Amino acid sequence: VLPRDGLKDGAGKPLHYDKVFYIGENDLYVPKDENGKYKTYDSVGESYSDTMDVMRKLIPTHEVFEGRVGALTGKNALTAKVGETVLIVHSEANRDTRPHLIGGHGDYVWETGKFNNPPERDLETWFVRGGSAGAALYTFREPGVYAYVNHNLIEA
Numbered sequence: 001v002l003p004r005d006g007l008k009d010g011a012g013k014p015l016h017y018d019k020v021f022y023i024g025e026n027d028l029y030v031p032k033d034e035n036g037k038y039k040t041y042d043s044v045g046e047s048y049s050d051t052m053d054v055m056r057k058l059i060p061t062h063e064v065f066e067g068r069v070g071a072l073t074g075k076n077a078l079t080a081k082v083g084e085t086v087l088i089v090h091s092e093a094n095r096d097t098r099p100h101l102i103g104g105h106g107d108y109v110w111e112t113g114k115f116n117n118p119p120e121r122d123l124e125t126w127f128v129r130g131g132s133a134g135a136a137l138y139t140f141r142e143p144g145v146y147a148y149v150n151h152n153l154i155e156a
Contacts, residue, residue: 010118027060100151106136
């Protein structure tokens, strides 16, 4: 929840933003058959036991933004103009994540989502704990394509 009196920098001065992007990162656990193909079920209830077995191993079959591959690309890409300041709010329900804006950075970052705490400054990558949300404020300085990624490269 954003503070009623707005965001503040470390000295208590107001920070302005033009728009907010909310990005939900999802880890999905889909059962596979003995040939490595994804299983299908007639009902969610029928899939429960197999899905729980996959989840207990803590190795997701998919890591996506907004619930599907390519959800924030092409015609669904998030856009900003040069000079616009965007507040990016990032959540992940289960796993720790490391958001990174390729071509940019977090001018002001609240990794834990606690806006009463002073923000960190100028982070290339920030850390969002599983089960929480973090936020970063960035002013776009140059035109171009900025890729937003989970910088946990071992899982990329």
